[in-house]
Amino acid sequence: MSKMPDLIRNVPFDEITLGQTASLQRTLTWRDLELFALVSGDVNPMHLDPEFAATTRFHHLIAHGMWGGALISALLGTRLPGPGTIYLSQELKFLRPVSLGDTVTATVCVIELEPEHRRVVLDCRCTDQEGNEVIAGRALVIAPSEKLVREAPHLPEVTLVPEGPSHGAC
């Protein structure tokens, strides 16, 4: 049976209000650690090698800090303000580690509006399933001028094939 397409819609500057928020939730999986390492080249063993991670101050595998940054940027790019947004700057403070299996809620909240240039300042936060703040920061964007509702792009299925022992890392 054909599924209804997912829609992606933006919030143009004129519809944005102070205090407006958007959130998304993701649970950190082993696949996220591997994909983030592949796309960034960050093969730090703190994120990929359980034996090494056991020797660190965190005692187990933790997320790449910028994975939380990527969730925040996803909110800005797909929800608030969404497609058409120009990303100008981002500050991120990494307050606590995110562990494998943690469920992270990323939230952005509009705290300043500058109508002359359609600039929007957003407070940005990630919290874990216990309510601990793991990332705090601030983003500056230019919001789109026009409303857009569009079918979300299709993403491919991804298959990760473990590498044989005779190969080096990517």
Added chain:
Amino acid sequence: MSKMPDLIRNVPFDEITLGQTASLQRTLTWRDLELFALVSGDVNPMHLDPEFAATTRFHHLIAHGMWGGALISALLGTRLPGPGTIYLSQELKFLRPVSLGDTVTATVCVIELEPEHRRVVLDCRCTDQEGNEVIAGRALVIAPSEKLVREAPHLPEVTLVPEGPSHGAC
């Protein structure tokens, strides 16, 4: 024939000097756009839909801004200071878009050292193949106290299977 394993090594605080730098280079591929969308959930059509991208001020597909941020974090986590580093904060200014096929050089440079808490401030930059600055920023980290040389974790091969038209986006 068995390949020598890739080694990953850090620079402990005592070996870090002012002005020390590290760089890496990546060319933005279609696979990077898809993987970054998968791992972040950022399906903004500016990064994935060539037809939509043609209607934007950039006229073609561009990287997720945070992809450049991920390259910077990869340098900090794998090269300078490398494994054992605690990432405290990151500022990023997105100065220009990165287009499909652009080759980005990410560079970090040590600009402040605080021995009491092993804190290091690094200037962070990404430039494209024409020397244009695309990202500028600053990172604050705690450098590791001990030297580490270790085989780099193996990454899986990744296969992306285009989704059929009857499925929604991930």
